Amino acid sequence: MIIQREDYLNRLKISIGRSPVTALLGPRQCGKTTLARQLVNQKEATFFDIESVPDQRRLQNPELILGNLTGLVVLDEIQAMPQLFQVLRVLVDRPENQARFLILGSASPEIIKSASETLAGRIEFIEIQGFALSETGTDSWESLWLRGGFPRSFLANTNEDSLAWREGFIRTFLERDIPQLGIHIPAVTMRRFWTMLAHYHGQTWNAAEISRSMGLSDKTVRSYLDILTGTFMIRQLQPWFENLGKRQVKSPKLYLRDTGLLHSLLDIPNLHSLVGHPKVGASWEGFAMEQALQVLQPNSVYFWGTHAGAELDLVFQLKGRRYGLEFKFSEAPTLTPSMRISSTELALDHLWILYPGNETYPVTENISALPLKNLGSILTEVQKLP
Secondary structure: OOOOOHHHHHHHHHHHHHOOEEEEEOOOOOOHHHHHHHHHOOOOEEEEEOOOHHHHHHOOOHHHHHHOOOEEEEEEOHHHOOOHHHHHHHHHOOOOOOEEEEEEEOOOOOOOHHHHHHOOOOEEEEEOOOOOHHHHOHHHHHHHHHHOOOHHHHOOOOHHHHHHHHHHHHHHHHHHHHHHOOOOOOHHHHHHHHHHHHHOOOOEOOHHHHHHHHOOOHHHHHHHHHHHHHOOOEEEEOEOOOOOOOOEOOOOEEEEOOHHHHHHHOOOOOHHHHHOOOOHHHHHHHHHHHHHHHHHOOOOEEEEEEOOOOEEEEEEEEOOEEEEEEEOOOOOOOOOHHHHHHHHHOOOOEEEEEEOOOOOEEEEOOEEEEEHHHOOHHHHHHHHOO
């Protein structure tokens, strides 16, 4: 089964046309290399796999080798040779340069600090995740939710094969990928921390509670969290602040970005076990949120919460207007006090409740229940506005 990712291909083509360096960033095994090779097939290009020993030898004198190339030059897993960022800056600043560079990486610019510092003003970042519902088809939402979006996990022949792949991914990530970034933390310790975060999925970060549970300092567990965030495993959703005269939650909410990995860490093998699990609501919330972010692509997103208990899962802006999303694993979601309060106090233009049903219906004048499979209709409605 081949799943086309035309949106990412188009974004890459546009970026390569206007920026000397394009960085395609995302977690390991999410499809970056496959996408780059599809692009290479359509253009004059030279491909380097920096984890390949022959390609490492070819790049012993990178300025000489790369400086003589034209067309598109792809550097895969560039975090393995961070010294290349300085070389790229020199090359793209040359008036005679005729190459465009596409770099692929499995760590964020915050982890590879030299990426954003050395190439400032010369680089455009595109972030890629695993498969989205818009790519796999809406009928596959249960499988995508259970297995997650990593291509080999989603496309596995059986749930057992998918689970085995995810277990192997987790082990390899902890034992090989993190040490390759120069981070030396025992794999057992990091797995324990990651599993603990799985139980906090959808909750606000509480460094003191987690550090006590692990017998570590607040600073240490914070650094562990930053590592998993910087390698695209964890999303830290920041709180929305406004002077509303209320005590608001100021800690970020944590989500495992791939629900397949979440279910592996929680030992959830199949859909039947998932639906009966205490974290099913939080799992759905994280899954629906990631789908929404891939479709809507807002510049920034937040959650909102007060210490009195009112909260909203997602606050974002499109075309200068403020909107909200609430995620409910329910057959027919209804209005809650939190929705009413957040809609009023945040002055939302509209609030949608994303749920796994089939019918779109109004809840109040500016609050609607919307099936996840109809997520794209939000963009259609927003585009109609003046």
